[in-house]
Amino acid sequence: MLHTEARDLPYDELYEALIASHEGLSAEQSHLLNARLVLLLANQIGDAQVLRAAFSAARAGLPATAAQTPQ
Amino acid sequence: MNRALIRSTLRGASAAELQAMALPVAPRPASAQPQRHPVVVVGAGPVGLSLAIDLAQRGRPVLLLEAGSSLSTGSRALCFAKRTLEIWDRLGVGQRMVDKGVSWNVGRVFLQTEQVYEFNLLPEAGHERPAFINLQQYYCEAYLLERLLQFDSVQVRWGHQLAGIEARSDGATLTVQTAEGSYCLEADWVLACDGSRSSLRRLMGLETQGRVFQDRFLIADVKMKAQFPAERWFWFDPPFHPGQSVLLHRQSDDVWRIDFQLGWDADPEQEKQPERILPRVRALLGQDADFSLEWASVYTFACRRMERFVQGRVVFAGDAAHGVSPFGARGANSGVQDAENLAWKLDAVLGGRAGPALLDSYGLEREFAADENILNSTRSTDFITPKSAASRLFRDAVLGLARDHPFARRIVNSGRLSVPAVLSHSPLNTPDVDHFEASQRVGAVLTDAPLSAANGQASWLLRELGADFTALAFAPAPAWLAEIDGLKTLVIGGQLSDEAGLLARRLDARGGTVYLVRPDQHVCARWRAPTREQLAAALARAQGQWQPA
Numbered sequence: 001m002l003h004t005e006a007r008d009l010p011y012d013e014l015y016e017a018l019i020a021s022h023e024g025l026s027a028e029q030s031h032l033l034n035a036r037l038v039l040l041l042a043n044q045i046g047d048a049q050v051l052r053a054a055f056s057a058a059r060a061g062l063p064a065t066a067a068q069t070p071q
Numbered sequence: 072m073n074r075a076l077i078r079s080t081l082r083g084a085s086a087a088e089l090q091a092m093a094l095p096v097a098p099r100p101a102s103a104q105p106q107r108h109p110v111v112v113v114g115a116g117p118v119g120l121s122l123a124i125d126l127a128q129r130g131r132p133v134l135l136l137e138a139g140s141s142l143s144t145g146s147r148a149l150c151f152a153k154r155t156l157e158i159w160d161r162l163g164v165g166q167r168m169v170d171k172g173v174s175w176n177v178g179r180v181f182l183q184t185e186q187v188y189e190f191n192l193l194p195e196a197g198h199e200r201p202a203f204i205n206l207q208q209y210y211c212e213a214y215l216l217e218r219l220l221q222f223d224s225v226q227v228r229w230g231h232q233l234a235g236i237e238a239r240s241d242g243a244t245l246t247v248q249t250a251e252g253s254y255c256l257e258a259d260w261v262l263a264c265d266g267s268r269s270s271l272r273r274l275m276g277l278e279t280q281g282r283v284f285q286d287r288f289l290i291a292d293v294k295m296k297a298q299f300p301a302e303r304w305f306w307f308d309p310p311f312h313p314g315q316s317v318l319l320h321r322q323s324d325d326v327w328r329i330d331f332q333l334g335w336d337a338d339p340e341q342e343k344q345p346e347r348i349l350p351r352v353r354a355l356l357g358q359d360a361d362f363s364l365e366w367a368s369v370y371t372f373a374c375r376r377m378e379r380f381v382q383g384r385v386v387f388a389g390d391a392a393h394g395v396s397p398f399g400a401r402g403a404n405s406g407v408q409d410a411e412n413l414a415w416k417l418d419a420v421l422g423g424r425a426g427p428a429l430l431d432s433y434g435l436e437r438e439f440a441a442d443e444n445i446l447n448s449t450r451s452t453d454f455i456t457p458k459s460a461a462s463r464l465f466r467d468a469v470l471g472l473a474r475d476h477p478f479a480r481r482i483v484n485s486g487r488l489s490v491p492a493v494l495s496h497s498p499l500n501t502p503d504v505d506h507f508e509a510s511q512r513v514g515a516v517l518t519d520a521p522l523s524a525a526n527g528q529a530s531w532l533l534r535e536l537g538a539d540f541t542a543l544a545f546a547p548a549p550a551w552l553a554e555i556d557g558l559k560t561l562v563i564g565g566q567l568s569d570e571a572g573l574l575a576r577r578l579d580a581r582g583g584t585v586y587l588v589r590p591d592q593h594v595c596a597r598w599r600a601p602t603r604e605q606l607a608a609a610l611a612r613a614q615g616q617w618q619p620a
Contacts, residue, residue, distance in 0.1 A: 035468035043478040 002053035074220045075324035081217045086324055089209045094140045096230030108134045109421060111245065111258040113233055113271055115139075117148060117208065118389030118406035119264030120215035124162045125414030127222035129538065131421060132213050134256075135225065136247060138232035138270070142216070145366035146292050146322055150400035150523040151211065153193070153246075154491040154516060155407045155534050156200040157592070158214075165200070172204030173321045178303035180485050183310060187473035188480040192488055197573050198519045198529040203303075203400070204487070205322045215303040235272045236261070242384050255492050260417060261385045264410070269391035270421045275382065281375020281394060282449070285335040286456040288397075289369050295362035298505045305485035307470055310352035316455050318485070319355075326365055329355060330397075332455065339369040372396050374449050380409075381434040388413055393441035395448040398455060398486035405444050408491055409437050415539070415590035419614060424557070429615025432499050440492035446489045454484035491516045494593055501587075501596035501609040509579035517543070517592050520574035522567045532574060534559055536592055540610060545575065551603045552585075558610065589613055 022030045042051055077094070084092060099105060112123045115137035150166065159165040177546055180188040181304045192202030219225055234253060235246030242259045263271040272278060297447050304319040306312070315332035322328060333342055338487050341347055348367055353360060376393035380386060389406030413433050419425035457463035472479035494500070494514040503513055511518055519533045532543075537559030544565030553560055563580070578586060578597075587596040587609050596609035 009416070031464055032468055032471070035464045036472055039468055039472055039479060039482070041463070043476075 002050050002057060004057070078217050078220050081213045084213065084328065086207065086209065086326075089142050089213050090144050092142060094229045096140050096250065096337075096525070097228035099249045099254050100256075105244065105255040105257050107257040107259070108132070109259045110134070110262065110417070111136060111205070111256070111260070112262045112264055114389075114391070115212070115216070115227065115229075116143070116264065116266060116270075116389070117211055117215065117403050118410050119262070120212060120219055121162060121407050122262060122264060122388065122414055123159065124164075124215065124219050124222075124411035125411060126418060127219065127225045128162065129414065130224070130416060130436070132224040133222075133226070134258075135219075135227045136231045136233060136245075137227065137229050138265075142212045145208070145290075145368060146326070146328055147208040148400075148403035149205050149207065149320060149328060150404075151204050151206060151407075151489075152400060152404040152489040152491075153198070153200045153202050154489070155404050156204065157516075157519070158407055158411045159236050160200075160534065161411075161538075161592075162215075162218065164214045164218045164583040166204055166528060168205055169200065171210055171214075171323050172206035173301045173323055174204050175203035175301045175303060175321070176202040177300075178305065178485070178488070180483055181306045181309065182306065182470045182473070183306075183308055185474065187470060190484045196484070197521055197571075199533070205301075205320050205324055205328075207324075207326070208403075210323070233265070233274070236271060236274050238275065238383055238385055240383060252399045259384065260421075261459065262413065262417075263385060263387045263391045264389050264406075265391050267390040267394055269387070271385065272377065272387065274393055275385065277377055277382065279375050279377055281373040283373040284371065284396065284452050284456060285458075286337060286370050286452075287333040287337045287339060287342070287369055289331040289333055289337075289342050289348065289351070289367065291329045291331070291354055291367045292326050292365040293329065293350055293356075293362040294324070294361065294365050295356070296325060297327060297356070299327070307485075309355075312351065316485070317355065333369070337369070338344045339371075342369045343367055366450040367390050370397075374444060374445045374452075376438065379434055379436055380441075380480065381430055386413060386417075386430065386433065388437075392437070395444050396452045397448075397451035398451040399444070399448045399488050400486070401448050401489045403445040405440060405487040405492075408440065411591045412437055415567075416615070423614035424511075432497065432615065436492075436494050436499075438550060439494065439496065444489070451484050451500075453488075496595075497595075499589070499595050499613040499615075501605075501612055503597065505597070505599040507579045507597065509577060511578050511594065513594050513597060515594060517586065517588050517594050518577045520569065520577055521571070522563070522569055522574065525566055530567070533592060535567060535589055537590075539590050540613070541588045542606065543588055545582055545584045547582055548585070549583075549601075551601070552606075555603075555607065555610070557614075587613070 110131055110133050111118045112133055112135045115135055116518050123135050126133050156165050159168055176191050176193045178190050179186055232248040234248040237244040245256050246253055265271055301321045306317045309317055318330040321326040373394050380392045388409035395401045414428045416433050454466055457466045469479050469482045473483050497514055500513050519531055522530050522532055524530055540555055541559045543561050546562050548562045569575055583600040585598055585601050586594055589595050595613040
């Protein structure tokens with residue numbers, strides 16, 4: 001099951017560290033870093049059902065863009 | 072040219088002679104009255120030839136029609152899997168293939184110049200056949216053809232092109248085109264093994280679009296003395312072919328296949344020219360490498376299958392029925408499995424031992440297998456040729472992580488190589504009622520293992536199985552087993568012994584365990600200690616006495 005309730009984590013520090021990990025990178029390098037991160041975390045989670053739920057949740061919350069709006 | 076002469080020519084011919092060999096075009100039959108044939112196989116590639124041999128071995132007369140009059144030009148299919156070799160062992164040609172082919176088990180994947188992943192497709196000993204051999208398709212066809220021509224009950228007509236079909240519920244009338252004009256014949260069963268551009272599929276209006284991949288690949292077969300080992304090497308983004316992939320395979324006669332990804336925009340006609348190919352090969356081998364170009368081809372591919380392989384009395388097999396990408400060697404290998412699945416079932420129907428429902432199971436089982444092959448080869452192709460910016464990003468991320476992180480090596484996909492389908496959901500299976508702690512499952516091909524006969528002679532399990540159903544029993548075997556009709560009984564700890572206990576471990580077998588094995592060597596039932604009724608019911612079920620849903 002995908003947990004989306006808050007946990008006992010130092011969220012501000014983690015957020016800062018995440019942003020810092022992209023420091024000085026080009027947009028392209030940042031994209032690659034994010035992709036590597038997704039893969040590392042996916043393996044860490046190690047639960048296919050949770051991962052599929054996370055993929056859906058991430059996609060479901062995506063704001064509609066011009067490209068997705070019907071003409 | 073009579074068949075003895077064809078056979079002796081095939082036996083002694085070199086690669087060049089085989090590819091240049093003109094097989095004798097058969098004359099148009101003299102009689103104006105259409106002749107009736109119980110089984111007509113259309114197409115003399117590896118699938119049609121294997122199917123015709125299997126039927127002939129079972130005593131069935133076969134007419135084989137082939138539009139061309141030569142063997143394959145170029146290495147084409149090349150990679151033949153363990154299961155295909157085991158099938159060819161049963162057809163009497165496995166050893167020749169292995170003797171001539173290059174056996175391999177190991178694959179390596181490189182990112183640029185660095186190895187990121189290595190796999191062994193057969194990491195355990197105790198199997199007769201390797202994971203793969205590489206053998207040029209013309210050798211494969213020559214050996215199959217030579218074997219087929221041993222059967223007087225088989226007629227092969229080269230230069231006979233199928234031009235029309237009128238299918239009925241009890242057979243079909245075929246119109247066949249020859250250089251001397253056309254003629255008609257009657258067939259009770261038509262087995263379409265006529266390849267990816269199947270005439271039969273087109274004539275019957277059964278074309279399917281499928282998914283075409285927007286990429287082109289160049290195969291260059293080069294002859295050279297080289298130091299590469301007999302392994303499958305795959306490069307992503309190598310310095311000698313930047314931004315694309317390259318695949319290297321060793322073949323027999325010091326020929327090497329190099330497969331270059333070209334991209335969708337490449338011009339197939341230009342890329343086929345030696346002046347374009349040679350620099351690509353030199354970039355890999357070095358500027359002063361000594362090699363000659365044997366054959367080249369530029370190809371693209373689609374993944375697709377027919378909705379139903381059994382169309383009344385016309386049954387499709389191999390590339391005629393389904394298409395995959397070449398990454399994974401799932402084309403010819405799955406086609407030969409189709410042939411083996413079909414042969415015993417059609418033989419049983421023709422012999423009155425089974426109703427037509429048994430042939431419906433051919434469709435169900437091999438459509439399932441085709442879906443599995445298409446799924447695997449589509450995933451490989453999506454990794455090799457990413458379809459979107461996001462797909463490319465994750466592909467590159469996986470390759471980058473693979474150097475340092477073992478989990479990512481498992482995601483690297485340069486082709487998931489052909490293994491036989493596990494027919495878990497086949498209606499011919501009797502589900503387990505007893506518990507087995509074994510990787511062997513009902514529906515899977517029986518795993519091979521070394522055995523020894525009573526006289527001490529070494530053998531292999533798969534070689535000991537019967538042409539029809541086999542009960543593989545671990546002593547003490549029930550006495551009534553031998554009384555069941557149409558069943559060969561093998562007793563381990565009786566006429567055969569499993570000295571190292573390897574087979575018992577692989578099957579989780581104890582005294583009294585019985586495995587029921589189909590003619591195509593798939594397990595269809597097993598028990599710790601079956602009753603005669605249980606075994607008879609499972610056998611009847613696997614012989615087609617089931618009701619299609």
